[in-house]
Amino acid sequence: MCIFVPDSTAQALRKKMLFSSCLLWKTLIFISLAVLLTDFTETRAFANPSECKSATIDDMNESLEKYSKCFNEMIAKGEKAPINSLVWRLQETLDLLRPVQEKFCKQLPPCPRPLAPRNGGLVCVTIDNAQYCKPMCNKGYDFQFLRRSRLYEVCGNATGFSWTSQLFGGKALAVCNPSEMAVSGAKSAYFPANSTCLHTLAFTETQTEHLNTFLKELGDQGIDSSSRDKEADCIICG
Numbered sequence: 071m072c073i074f075v076p077d078s079t080a081q082a083l084r085k086k087m088l089f090s091s092c093l094l095w096k097t098l099i100f101i102s103l104a105v106l107l108t109d110f111t112e113t114r115a116f117a118n119p120s121e122c123k124s125a126t127i128d129d130m131n132e133s134l135e136k137y138s139k140c141f142n143e144m145i146a147k148g149e150k151a152p153i154n155s156l157v158w159r160l161q162e163t164l165d166l167l168r169p170v171q172e173k174f175c176k177q178l179p180p181c182p183r184p185l186a187p188r189n190g191g192l193v194c195v196t197i198d199n200a201q202y203c204k205p206m207c208n209k210g211y212d213f214q215f216l217r218r219s220r221l222y223e224v225c226g227n228a229t230g231f232s233w234t235s236q237l238f239g240g241k242a243l244a245v246c247n248p249s250e251m252a253v254s255g256a257k258s259a260y261f262p263a264n265s266t267c268l269h270t271l272a273f274t275e276t277q278t279e280h281l282n283t284f285l286k287e288l289g290d291q292g293i294d295s296s297s298r299d300k301e302a303d304c305i306i307c308g
């Protein structure tokens with residue numbers, strides 16, 4: 071998950087990428103350590119059925135938030151074996167969480183669910199039976215193909231309910247490759263340095279900000295969003 075760029079000329083980029091790709095790990099280790107501490111007084115390894123019944127994702131979020139501040143100290147004191155175990159368990163947990171996150175996005179039938187670029191995401195809105203998705207890359211990444219004047223991809227009646235894309239085959243709408251420069255896309259098609267797609271998705275305000283920017287851009291291109299399906303507003307991270 072923590073990606074290393076072998077090219078020695080890319081020192082600055084490597085630093086940036088290490089920063090962003092390690093955020094996920096940091097988050098994961100937060101969770102594990104928080105859970106570890108929460109259960110410190112418990113001698114049983116697993117929760118019993120009634121404990122499982124009353125446990126909620128809100129509890130998990132709260133523990134995480136609570137211990138997130140002491141993350142660095144906890145890691146520094148951590149032993150090899152529990153850290154290895156936690157990394158595995160957190161990865162498994164994340165593998166369960168990510169598909170659920172995707173399902174929270176309402177899909178326009180019969181358009182297939184679009185695939186968000188890894189290291190980026192899609193900002194999607196549905197207007198008059200057409201779904202518009204704007205591909206975005208995280209800081210440290212750039213689009214594989216030039217798309218400065220191609221702000222979004224669309225699926226609807228006019229496209230025969232299949233996705234437009236610069237890529238052949240599959241449902242991927244764009245690709246974000248590691249790059250020191252962000253030049254292939256429009257200025258607004260990049261998440262800022264301090265907020266990846268996943269970070270954006272975790273906060274209502276940043277989500278709204280990106281959705282509003284996209285709606286304004288669609289308006290500038292003559293697409294009236296007054297009749298949009300607000301429930302289908304969504305950000306999908308790759």
Ligand SMILES: *[C@@H]1O[C@H](CO)[C@@H](O)[C@H](O)[C@H]1NC(C)=O
Nearest residue numbers: 128130131132133135136272
């Ligand atoms: C997660 O937990 C923190 C700490 O209790 C709380 O401030 C925050 O609102 C929670 N976030 C969500 C989305 O529930």
Ligand SMILES: *[C@@H]1O[C@H](CO)[C@@H](O)[C@H](O)[C@H]1NC(C)=O
Nearest residue numbers: 198199226227228229230231
């Ligand atoms: C759907 O597309 C077809 C062909 O492009 C067109 O004839 C028809 O009017 C469109 N229907 C709607 C509801 O836009």
Ligand SMILES: *[C@@H]1O[C@H](CO)[C@@H](O)[C@H](O)[C@H]1NC(C)=O
Nearest residue numbers: 262263264265269270273276
């Ligand atoms: C990111 O930085 C900008 C500009 O410095 C600031 O306005 C914004 O609040 C920051 N966002 C986050 C999520 O830290």
